[in-house]
Structure formats: structure tokens, C-alpha cells
Amino acid sequence: MNLPPPTLNARRSRQGSVLIIVLWVCVGLVSIALYFANTMGFELRASDNRVSGLQADQAIEGAARYVGLALLNFATNGTVPDNTQFRCEAVPVGDARFWLLGRDPSGTSGPEPYFGLVDEGAKLSLNNASTNVLQYLPNMTIDFADAILDWRSTNGVVALDYTSLGYQTKYAPFETVDELRLVYGSSLEFLAGEDVNRNGILDKNEKDLNSSGQLDPGLFEYVTVYTREPNFHADGTTLTNVNTISESEMRSLFQNAGTSSAARMAQLLYRSIHPNPNNPRTVNNCNGLLDLALRCKNAGLSSDDFAKLEPNVTTSTNAYFRGRVNVNTAGVDVLTALFMGAGQDEQTALSAAQTLITYREQNLSRLGSITWVIDALGNNQPIITAMARRNDLTTRSYQFTADIAAVGPFGRGYRRVKFIFDISDGTPKILYRQDLSRLGWALGEKARTTLLAKNTQ
Numbered sequence: 302m303n304l305p306p307p308t309l310n311a312r313r314s315r316q317g318s319v320l321i322i323v324l325w326v327c328v329g330l331v332s333i334a335l336y337f338a339n340t341m342g343f344e345l346r347a348s349d350n351r352v353s354g355l356q357a358d359q360a361i362e363g364a365a366r367y368v369g370l371a372l373l374n375f376a377t378n379g380t381v382p383d384n385t386q387f388r389c390e391a392v393p394v395g396d397a398r399f400w401l402l403g404r405d406p407s408g409t410s411g412p413e414p415y416f417g418l419v420d421e422g423a424k425l426s427l428n429n430a431s432t433n434v435l436q437y438l439p440n441m442t443i444d445f446a447d448a449i450l451d452w453r454s455t456n457g458v459v460a461l462d463y464t465s466l467g468y469q470t471k472y473a474p475f476e477t478v479d480e481l482r483l484v485y486g487s488s489l490e491f492l493a494g495e496d497v498n499r500n501g502i503l504d505k506n507e508k509d510l511n512s513s514g515q516l517d518p519g520l521f522e523y524v525t526v527y528t529r530e531p532n533f534h535a536d537g538t539t540l541t542n543v544n545t546i547s548e549s550e551m552r553s554l555f556q557n558a559g560t561s562s563a564a565r566m567a568q569l570l571y572r573s574i575h576p577n578p579n580n581p582r583t584v585n586n587c588n589g590l591l592d593l594a595l596r597c598k599n600a601g602l603s604s605d606d607f608a609k610l611e612p613n614v615t616t617s618t619n620a621y622f623r624g625r626v627n628v629n630t631a632g633v634d635v636l637t638a639l640f641m642g643a644g645q646d647e648q649t650a651l652s653a654a655q656t657l658i659t660y661r662e663q664n665l666s667r668l669g670s671i672t673w674v675i676d677a678l679g680n681n682q683p684i685i686t687a688m689a690r691r692n693d694l695t696t697r698s699y700q701f702t703a704d705i706a707a708v709g710p711f712g713r714g715y716r717r718v719k720f721i722f723d724i725s726d727g728t729p730k731i732l733y734r735q736d737l738s739r740l741g742w743a744l745g746e747k748a749r750t751t752l753l754a755k756n757t758q
Contacts, residue, residue, distance in 0.1 A: 353397075353709025357716040360397035360707040365720055367392070368401070368418070368703040369729040376724050378535055378612075379697025381630055384417030391748070397714075399707040400744055404501050408632045408658065410516040413745040414500050421721065422627035422698030424525040425635055427475040428453055429624025434642030437650075438523050439634050440491065448485045461485040475526045477733060494519030500704075500743035523635055527700040527732060529725050530622040532615050540615040543593060544574060544586040558613065560606040569600040587616040589692030591685075594672045598680055608670035616692070621725065625695040629668045633658055639694075643687040653684045671696050699725040700732070706744055712752035717743060 367387070375382035389401040403417030425434060427449060435446040447459045453474050463470050463485060471480070481487055493499060496518045497507050503516040511517060533539050541554055548571045555563035573596045577583040587593040593616060597607050626639060633654045640650035660677035667673045671694065678685050688694060701724075706717040717740070721733040742749065 350713050353711065353714030354716065355714070356395060356397040356709035357707040357714040360394040360399045360709070361705050361716055361718050363394045364392065364399040364401070364705045364707065365703065365718075365731065368701075368705075368720070368722060369731075372701065372722055372724050372729040376699075376701070376729075379530065379695075379699055381420050381422075381627070381698050382418065382701075389416035389418075391751075394707075396710040397707055399705055400748070402500050402704040402706055402717075402743060406630065407662070410502050412502065413747050414502050414743065419702035419704065420627060420630040420698045421525045421527045421700035421702060422530075422625070422695070423630040423632065423635065424523055424528070425626065425638065426528050426624035427478065427481070427524050427526050429528075430524075431642060434638050437638040437641040437647075438520065439517070440494070441520065442486075445484070445486050445491075448487075449481075452480070452484050478521060478524055478526055479735070481520060481524075490519070492519045492521050494522070496522070498740040498743045499737065500745075502745065504745070523632075523638075525700070527721055527723065528624055528626075528698075529723070530625055530695060530697055530699055531725050532617060532619055532622060535727060541613055542616065542618060543570065543614050544584070544616055545618075554614070555610065558606075558610040560602065560609055562601070566597065566600055566602050566606075570596060573600070588690055589616055589694070590614075590671045591674065591692075591694055592616070592689040594670070595675060595680065595685060595689045598672065598675055604667070604670060604672040604676055607672050611670050611672075622692070622695070624693075626693055627696060627698045628657065628671075628674055628694045629661060629696050630698065640684055640688070643684070643691060643693075645684050645687060649684060653678055653682070668696060699723060704737070708752065712749075715742065 371382060371387040375386045384401075384403065389403065391398045391400060400414075401416050401418060403415050403419050405411065405415040425438070432443065432446040432450055435441060435449060436443045448461060451458045451461060452471050455472055457470065457472060461470065466485070468483070470485075471483075475481075481492055482489070494517050495503060495507055495510055496516055498504065499521065501516070501518075503509060541550075543551065543554075546554070548568065551571045552564055552567040555567040560566060570593075572578075574585055574587065575583070576585055587596065590611065593614065594607055594611075597610075598604070626635060628636070631639075633651070636654035636657060637647070637650045640653055641647060645653070657674065657677050660673070661668055664673065667676070673696075674688075674694065675685055701722050703720045703722060704717070705720065706715070708715050715738065717737040719733075719735045719737055720731050722729050723732045724730075737743075
């Protein structure tokens with residue numbers, strides 16, 4: 302049976318169907334091609350970000366070595382290095398850059414981060430400060446100060462229910478400042494304050510809780526566990542303990558230092574320490590360098606002459622001093638807490654702290670000796686007498702924080718790591734390392750704008 306030939310309309314219908322199928326196939330192939338192209342684009346960006354992150358990681362490692370070298374060269378004999386002696390901002394390492402997030406020595410918080418090292422000696426030691434001092438830090442409570450003492454004490458000082466938190470108290474010294482998170486009654490808001498990302502400024506995304514227009518940091522800003530000052534020369538030789546030497550040795554000490562009226566000054570200091578020559582057991586030992594400086598100043602020794610004597614003397618047989626605060630770098634809040642802990646009222650303590658900060662800003666060349674504190678406040682000030690009875694102040698620092706933030710090429714791959722460096726044994730070494738990248742961008746708007754401008758050129 303012969304079928305009739307297809308009509309013209311049937312042939313056109315068949316051809317149209319084929320065309321539609323071909324078009325659908327083309328659309329499918331194009332879609333698949335676009336999908337894979339888009340996927341490869343994402344993979345390319347992800348790979349680029351991974352490479353940028355690796356470069357930022359390596360920039361941080363390079364920055365840590367750079368800081369170690371800077372400390373070796375500029376932090377000799379407890380000197381706090383000046384951030385003008387080395388680069389702290391947008392330092393290139395290959396195609397990456399790093400910054401050292403610091404704190405403004407004036408104690409003010411501007412709209413942009415300050416760049417430099419942070420002196421750990423400017424803070425109070427969690428393992429040495431008493432509750433009488435800790436309780437006067439900003440926003441501190443006596444209950445939390447007691448809880449800190451309870452955590453570090455071998456026997457405990459207050460009854461706290463740590464079982465409800467699922468762990469026990471440590472009853473041992475703090476090893477890191479972050480252990481404060483475990484202390485009974487702590488909270489992140491209390492420890493970090495308004496500075497959520499801990500960069501020293503009030504960023505746009507951070508809440509000004511008291512509407513002051515200024516950053517109110519938390520407890521993290523004021524405390525440390527790392528302060529340790531060697532009680533010997535840089536070459537390992539011992540210092541002369543003025544509390545244990547004879548009168549003739551005291552005379553030789555003053556003469557070798559080149560002080561004026563050496564014999565008379567040596568005699569007066571010796572009689573100050575040994576007030577009863579007929580009873581050698583009756584001694585009035587110097588408590589620290591401030592006490593020694595005050596006695597010398599009261600005897601008539603000038604600040605310049607005491608500065609010649611100071612590098613070679615000590616008042617203790619301990620190998621290291623722990624927990625002393627560097628009066629050359631400590632902020633007004635730390636100094637005020639120290640003075641109030643020594644029995645001064647708040648107004649007197651605050652006034653003295655502000656006077657010291659003003660004096661040191663105007664007399665940078667005189668800060669090498671502890672006598673500048675006496676010159677600033679006066680020999681007869683009760684606060685000088687009170688602090689001389691303690692051994693809480695120094696003018697040297699040997700531990701520093703390098704808070705390093707880095708980005709790779711085109712501002713990508715942001716990383717941030719905090720290092721604690723110690724140079725008390727002569728060679729810089731890293732005591733602690735903490736990744737802070739999780740806290741988010743900490744370089745401020747200016748750095749962000751600069752990086753974006755360079756990327757769009």
C-alpha cells in the first residue's frame with residue numbers, strides 16, 4: 302500500500318519541531334557552559350583569596366621577626382622603643398602589608414587606630430596586684446577583684462560556686478589574661494568593654510554604651526601576666542645591693558659612679574639604712590629604687606647624680622622583679638589605681654597621675670631615672686612617701702605586645718595575630734600567640750579606604 306506523500310504543512314511542522322529541539326539543546330549547552338564558567342569564576346576568586354590569605358599569613362610571620370629585631374636593637378636595658386625607630390604602618394612584605402596595632406601614649410582614643418607596640422609594663426599584673434589596687438580600675442567591683450584573688454590563690458579567699466559553671470577554680474597563678482573569662486562573675490562586655498575588636502578605638506560598628514563619644518575599654522586593657530624585670534646587668538653580672546654592703550663599699554659605689562660629694566652622700570645613705578651603728582641588726586632597708594632615690598634626694602643628691610648611680614644598684618636579692626608598673630608608660634587609670642591602693646583618696650591619686658603624665662610628655666629626656674617622679678610631684682608629697690614604702694614602680698619594660706594585622710594583595714586575606722614578646726633574658730622570645738582574626742577588621746576606615754582606592758586605580 303502506497304502512502305500519500307506528506308503535505309507541505311506536515312513537512313514544515315516537522316522542520317519546526319527539529320528547530321525547537323535544537324534550540325533547546327543549544328540553550329541547555331549554553332546554560333551548562335555558563336554554569337561551569339560561573340563556578341570556575343567562584344573557584345578563581347576563592348583561590349585568589351586563599352593565596353592572599355597565605356601571603357597575609359607569611360606577612361605576619363615576617364612581621365614577628367621584624368619586631369624581634371626591633372626589640373633587640375632598640376629595647377636594650379629596659380628601654381621602651383619609640384615607634385619612630387621602626388615602621389609600624391602598612392609595611393610591605395612582598396605583595397602583602399602589615400600593621401602593628403598599638404595604643405596612643407597620651408591615653409586618648411582617636412577616630413583611627415594608633416600604630417606601634419604595646420608596653421605590657423604599663424599594666425597591672427593579675428598575679429601580683431592586690432584587691433586594694435585592682436578594685437580601683439575603671440568599672441571594677443570589689444567582688445570581681447576578690448574573685449581574681451580567689452582564682453590565683455593557692456587556698457582561695459572567698460567561697461564561689463564554680464560547680465554551677467561546670468568547672469573548678471584554678472587556685473594557681475594566671476597564665477594568660479584570657480583566663481579572666483573563667484573567673485566567676487566575668488562577661489565579655491565587662492572584659493572588652495566597648496572595644497569589641499580590641500583595637501583601641503571606637504569603630505562605627507561598636508556601641509557607645511554611655512554616649513560619651515569616647516572609647517571605654519574593658520579590663521583587658523589594664524592588666525597583664527607577663528611583667529618580669531631582671532635584677533642584674535645585661536651581661537649577667539650582679540647589681541650592688543645597697544641594703545647589704547658596708548659603709549666603705551657604699552663610698553666606693555658613689556665614687557665609681559662619679560657623683561658629687563661622694564663620701565658624704567655615701568655616709569648619709571648608709572646611716573639612713575643603718576640608723577644605729579652600735580647595733581648592726583637595726584636596719585631600715587630601702588624598699589625599692591623610689592625609696593632609695595627619695596633618701597638620696599633628701600640627703601641633697603641631685604637627680605643627675607642619682608641617674609649615674611641608678612644603673613648599678615638594687616635593693617633586693619631576687620633574680621627578677623615581677624609585677625612592677627612602668628611609670629614612664631602607664632596610663633592615668635592604672636596610675637590612679639596604684640596610688641589609691643597605696644592609701645590615697647581618689648582626687649589626690651587622679652591629680653598625681655595626671656601631673657606625672659603631663660610632666661613626662663614635657664620632659665622626655667629625663668625619664669631614664671626614677672627620680673623624675675619625685676621631681677614631678679615633690680619630695681614631701683604624701684603620695685611619694687606612700688609609694689616609696691612599696692616596690693611597685695619602675696622605669697623599665699621587658700615585655701611587649703605586637704598586635705599584628707596583615708592583608709594580602711588588593712587588601713584581601715585579612716589576618717590578625719597578637720604576640721607577646723619577652724626580652725628580659727637579653728634575646729627576644731615569643732611567650733604567647735593568639736589569633737584575633739575572628740574579631741573582624743581592626744585597621745580603621747582610613748586603611749580600608751586607602752586599600753580600596755589602590756585596588757580601583
